[in-house]
Amino acid sequence: MIYSLLVLSSPCSGQGSGTALRFAESVINRGHQIHRVFFLDEGTLAGAVSMVSPQDESDSVQLWADFGTQHTVELILCVSSALRRGLLDSSEATRYEKTAATIHPVFEISGLGQLVDAALVSDRMITFGG
Amino acid sequence: MVLHTLNAAPGSTAFSDCLRLLKQSDILLLLGDGTYAALKGTDGCSELKNSGAEIHLLEPDARAAGIVDRLDMQFKLVDFDTFAALSERCPTQQAWY
Amino acid sequence: MTPSNNRSLLVIVRHSPYGSSLARTSLEVALSSATFEQAVALLFMGDGVLHLLPDQDSSGIEARNIAKLIASFPLYELDNLYVDEAALSQYGLALSDLPQNLQAVDDEAMHELLCQHDHCLGF
């Protein structure tokens, strides 16, 4: 089956983001395809490349990025949620006259249309919040 | 058949809203703070059981909470692969948090 | 977009309008679905019914007015709007108090909505 995930939880508070990642790995282990992971609202912090985790904690941004690369899964950050949280790719940084890109390059910034599109093509849409 | 995922403690509005829409034919997966609803002998636990739904809880979350030895035996501890398998069985999922 | 693959969406709003950014985000998801001509329904459940209060004035709290945004729904042809009957009465509201054209639903009907749609997005 084709899955897409909607992640609303911040990786910095609560378990939602980490739960989504481990769920995603299991879905792939079971032979399904993940079409897209769409990060919305607080969830967009999953792409914050400037986030620094204590050395004895896992680096959630890197874990998502590794997952995206390894399984070639699209990791999309909602543009309006991302901008409000200071998350920009290099082209957004230029557009908005900010000094630097702040998202991990494996993530992409795009519009809510990508969530709508994911819902259209996926057999399962699983939401992670809280 | 709906897969409900609940990660809010009993007493929250998420818990009570979930309970209202949890039908016998549905599956409930407790995760995060939702796992506390499986504590043996609590009101939350009996309310969930009364729904007649199939109820599971995510093992790592229940272990983190320190409640594994205090759970109602009727509920099953599951891993992430089982979570994925539950999502295969249910065409729609509703997240309560 | 692959319109041949049309799948219906149910957006469930359960959080209060100004307590978090989640609320407005959820409405934007519904509007976006409508913009892309995706079959979408919106259910205001629990505290979510507070979105529907008329007379909201957010000018003093540096937030955009949610009631005004909701008033634009008909222009997006976002017409499948449902509201949790029990939550309305819990907050002492009647359907007739609300400006929008809404359908009141009980628990059974809400569960039916979960089953009828291909995907639920719960906020």
Add this chain to the structure above:
Amino acid sequence: MLANSAFDKLGFLRRLSDWTPEVAEQLAASEGIALREQHWELISLIRQYYEEFDSSPAMRPLVKYTAINLGANKGKSMYLLSLFPNSPAKICSKIAGLPKPDNCL
């Protein structure tokens, strides 16, 4: 005339309170549009939309709103495209001094 510094990189007003009809002319000129009566009608309509709904319209609601307020003849994407080419909702918002759309609608 406002100085260039009043506009951001994308040509939107930095401070929406700077907007005046003269500024609209300036914004329109930067889009290669010379404002006529039909443009002004739409500019004031989109400002009214913003006031009424506290949000900038996407294309579809703008067309519908135009039809309701200015009649079915004008409530057509072709008509809006003829006045504000390529992306009417966006360009009309810009000239009307509304915020840059932060959402993706």
